[in-house]
Amino acid sequence: MSLLQIRNLRVEFDTAAGPFRALDGVDYTVEAGEVLAIVGESGSGKSVAMLAMMGLLPDSATVTADEMSFEGVDLRSLSTAQRRKVIGKDISMIFQEPIASLNPCFTVGFQLLETLKAHTDLNRRQRRDRVIELLTAVGIPEPERRVNAFPHQMSGGQCQRVMIAIATACHPKLLIADEPTTALDVTIQKQILDLLTGLQRDHGMGLIMITHDMGVVAETADRVVVQYQGKQMETADVLTLFEAPEHPYTRALLSALPENATGDRLPTVSDYTEAFASEQTEART
Amino acid sequence: MSDAILKVRDLKRDYVTKGGLFTPPRVLHAVKGVSFDVERGSTLAVVGESGCGKSTLARMLTMIDAPTSGSIEIDGAPIDISAGKVTREMRQAVQIVFQNPYGSLNPRQKIGAVLEEPLLLNTSTPAAERRDLAMAMLEKVGLKPEHYGRYPHMFSGGQRQRVAIARAIMLKPKLLVLDEPVSALDLSVQAQILNLLADLQDEFNLTYVFISHDLSVVRYIADQVMVMYFGEAVEYGTRDAVFDNPQHDYTKTLFAATPRADVASIKARLAAKSAA
Numbered sequence: 001m002s003l004l005q006i007r008n009l010r011v012e013f014d015t016a017a018g019p020f021r022a023l024d025g026v027d028y029t030v031e032a033g034e035v036l037a038i039v040g041e042s043g044s045g046k047s048v049a050m051l052a053m054m055g056l057l058p059d060s061a062t063v064t065a066d067e068m069s070f071e072g073v074d075l076r077s078l079s080t081a082q083r084r085k086v087i088g089k090d091i092s093m094i095f096q097e098p099i100a101s102l103n104p105c106f107t108v109g110f111q112l113l114e115t116l117k118a119h120t121d122l123n124r125r126q127r128r129d130r131v132i133e134l135l136t137a138v139g140i141p142e143p144e145r146r147v148n149a150f151p152h153q154m155s156g157g158q159c160q161r162v163m164i165a166i167a168t169a170c171h172p173k174l175l176i177a178d179e180p181t182t183a184l185d186v187t188i189q190k191q192i193l194d195l196l197t198g199l200q201r202d203h204g205m206g207l208i209m210i211t212h213d214m215g216v217v218a219e220t221a222d223r224v225v226v227q228y229q230g231k232q233m234e235t236a237d238v239l240t241l242f243e244a245p246e247h248p249y250t251r252a253l254l255s256a257l258p259e260n261a262t263g264d265r266l267p268t269v270s271d272y273t274e275a276f277a278s279e280q281t282e283a284r285t
Numbered sequence: 286m287s288d289a290i291l292k293v294r295d296l297k298r299d300y301v302t303k304g305g306l307f308t309p310p311r312v313l314h315a316v317k318g319v320s321f322d323v324e325r326g327s328t329l330a331v332v333g334e335s336g337c338g339k340s341t342l343a344r345m346l347t348m349i350d351a352p353t354s355g356s357i358e359i360d361g362a363p364i365d366i367s368a369g370k371v372t373r374e375m376r377q378a379v380q381i382v383f384q385n386p387y388g389s390l391n392p393r394q395k396i397g398a399v400l401e402e403p404l405l406l407n408t409s410t411p412a413a414e415r416r417d418l419a420m421a422m423l424e425k426v427g428l429k430p431e432h433y434g435r436y437p438h439m440f441s442g443g444q445r446q447r448v449a450i451a452r453a454i455m456l457k458p459k460l461l462v463l464d465e466p467v468s469a470l471d472l473s474v475q476a477q478i479l480n481l482l483a484d485l486q487d488e489f490n491l492t493y494v495f496i497s498h499d500l501s502v503v504r505y506i507a508d509q510v511m512v513m514y515f516g517e518a519v520e521y522g523t524r525d526a527v528f529d530n531p532q533h534d535y536t537k538t539l540f541a542a543t544p545r546a547d548v549a550s551i552k553a554r555l556a557a558k559s560a561a
Contacts, residue, residue: 041471042442156335185334185498190542212471215501215544218551239555243548256476257546258505265483266476266505 003174003206004030004053007067011045011052011230014060022048022061026232028225030174033204035197037221037238039211039253045230046210050176054087055080071173089119092167096179098159102151108135108162109147112169119170134165138195157188161195168199174206175199181216193220214257218242226250289322290459290492291329291346296320296355298341315341317516318355323460323509326486328493330507330524332500332539338516339496343464346494347381360459377407380453384465386445390437396423396448397433403455418455425488426451426481443474447481454485462494467502479506500543504528512536 011023023045030036038046052063053075068075070091078086095101103111112131116122122130135143138161151159160180167175177196181189197220200207209220217224217238224241226233226249234247245251254260255267296319304310316338323329331339344350346357351367358364359378364371383389390399400419404410410418420430426447437445446466453461463482467475479502485491497503503510503524510527512520512535519533531537 041473186500186544187334187538187542189544193544213544214472214546218546219544219554239548239551242546242551253472254546256473257501258476258479259501259546265480268473268476268480 001072002029003032003034003071004028004208005067005069006049006053006065009049009052009065009068010063011048011057012062014062019062021230023052023230026225026227026230027235028208030206030208032173032206033200035200035207035209035220035222037209037211037217037224038227039214039217039224040227041212043229044227046227047178048230050093050178050208050210054091054093054176055083085119088115089170090172091174091176092170092172093176093178094160094163094167094180096182098156098163098183099151101163102159104151107148107150108154109149112147112162112166115166115169130169134169135162137199138162138165138168139191140165157184157192160184160188160192164192164195164199168203168205171203172205174208176208176210178210179212180209182211182213189216196220214254226253288325290325290360291321291323291494292356292358293322293346294320294356294358296342296345296357297353298338298345298350299353314516316345316352319511319513319518320355321509321511321518321521323492323494325459325492326490327508328486328495328506329509329511330495330497330503331511331513332497332503333513334498336515337513339513340464342513343381343462343494343496346460347379347462348376373407377456378459379462380456380458380460381462381464382446382449382453382466385469386442386449387469389449390445392437395434395436396428396440399437399448399452400455403452407456422451422455425485427477441474442470443477446470446474446478450478450481450485454489454491457489458491460492460494462496464496465498466495468497468499475502482506500539512539 006028008025008027009023010021010025013020013022026049028036028049040046051057053068057063065076070086102108109131112134113127116127116130131147132143135146140146140158140161154162180196181192184192193216196207199205209216211217221238223235223237225235226247228249233249234241234245236246241250242254245254252267258266296316298316300313300315302311302313319342321329331342333339341350345352348364348366348371356363359375362375364375397416397419400422401415404415404418420433423430423432428444428447440448467478470478482493486493495506507524510522510524511518512527512533514535520527520531520536527536531540
């Protein structure tokens with residue numbers, strides 16, 4: 001049984017201009033201990049898919065799927081209260097903007113304690129110890145002192161470490177990282193990616209890495225889903241994807257990498273959209 | 286260095302933080318003596334992590350901030366804004382494009398007005414001619430004439446960055462400072478903007494100072510590379526020299542941290558993973 005199984009997920013938003021389909025029949029499977037990367041540009045629906053799965057979309061969204069199960073439990077049938085038990089504990093998520101996702105009014109220690117209080121039976125002292133332990137695990141120097149720090153007193157990389165600490169506080173089985181390193185420097189990015197893959201390996205977590213950076217995919221993923229405009233272009237294991245990309249869109253993405261530049265100008269993805277469009281019509285007929 | 290358009294010698298910038306009643310004022314050396322030349326029509330890439338002084342350098346080059354000491358010479362003319370003698374012509378010679386196209390355009394200004402404003406403020410071009418120049422520029426940067434009357438929120442990130450670039454070259458500057466122009470953009474859009482920059486450089490013989498922390502972009506676009514670390518230029522040379530034979534430890538760390546997207550390194554990673 002897979003850790004996460006989603007089949008034929010569709011998400012529609014009601015807008016003033018009529019319904020807008022953000023996701024059109026995508027499938028995801030994540031095994032325990034596997035790293036799945038979802039790649040795509042902005043607007044490809046990669047974040048929407050995860051928000052839909054966690055039930056975090058606004059009311060204007062209609063989510064339908066043939067199957068949406070986590071450890072065999074149908075996520076669609078859960079009540080809000082039951083869902084809250086799962087989310088934040090067994091499934092947790094870290095977001096792109098570390099500084100924006102922490103509450104500026106409370107210390108990082110408080111925000112960690114909050115998660116532990118909601119999801120564990122630990123008493124006050126144990127929670128306190130666990131917070132220190134978590135901050136140490138994510139590589140915050142002087143954790144005893146930093147628990148009392150406010151988010152604005154930390155750098156972006158440290159805030160992201162705190163976010164990771166919060167997300168992994170209850171040993172989640174599935175961690176979703178939504179562009180975890182886009183706002184960070186390369187050297188810090190490396191540290192955060194190492195931290196995430198390290199935690200993933202040590203705890204045997206499933207990890208979903210949402211990103212638009214092919215470099216991040218190459219460095220972390222086992223399997224890759226490529227998305228474009230709410231549709232799934234290609235699913236492959238990471239080596240196959242880079243060695244022999246099937247879909248023209250994937251090929252376009254890979255050739256748009258500056259390090260793969262051969263000529264004077266970079267090939268852009270729009271050079272390939274015609275090929276993509278013709279394939280779409282073929283698929284429909 | 287025959288035709289250096291930009292000559293920078295021993296440039297320093299200190300920021301003094303005010304002390305309190307019992308704390309003495311502290312001096313932060315943001316840029317600690319940087320020297321370099323940029324030739325006309327070439328691209329110098331400045332690489333480094335946040336806080337290394339690369340944006341401070343950009344602010345000094347664009348005459349926003351005065352250097353504490355050292356000299357900047359643009360096209361043979363020394364500039365020194367602390368003495369307050371920078372002419373309008375000097376300011377036109379250097380323009381800047383910022384990182385975040387969502388923050389650098391006024392949301393209440395139409396694109397046409399955005400493009401015409403530099404002309405309005407700096408030249409005595411009549412209105413009809415300004416409009417024509419703005420239209421021509423829209424086309425140059427790959428936008429359409431109908432975009433003239435639209436507002437920034439109607440554009441995607443890549444299109445906004447095109448507008449920001451168009452605005453920067455309206456006055457035909459000699460030197461364009463690009464402060465992380467593609468780091469907020471998607472990969473496919475990034476490629477388009479890099480191509481646009483290359484096209485514009487060919488057409489107007491523009492000189493770029495390209496600030497970035499993405500080494501793969503730098504490798505693609507730069508002629509010269511300068512690596513900054515805590516306010517110092519730890520490495521400076523041609524692109525090939527820096528990439529093929531990095532000297533400083535920090536440059537090596539930077540190279541090691543850059544994710545690699547080639548098949549060989551994926552194989553190596555997967556092999557290491559299955560062995561562990």
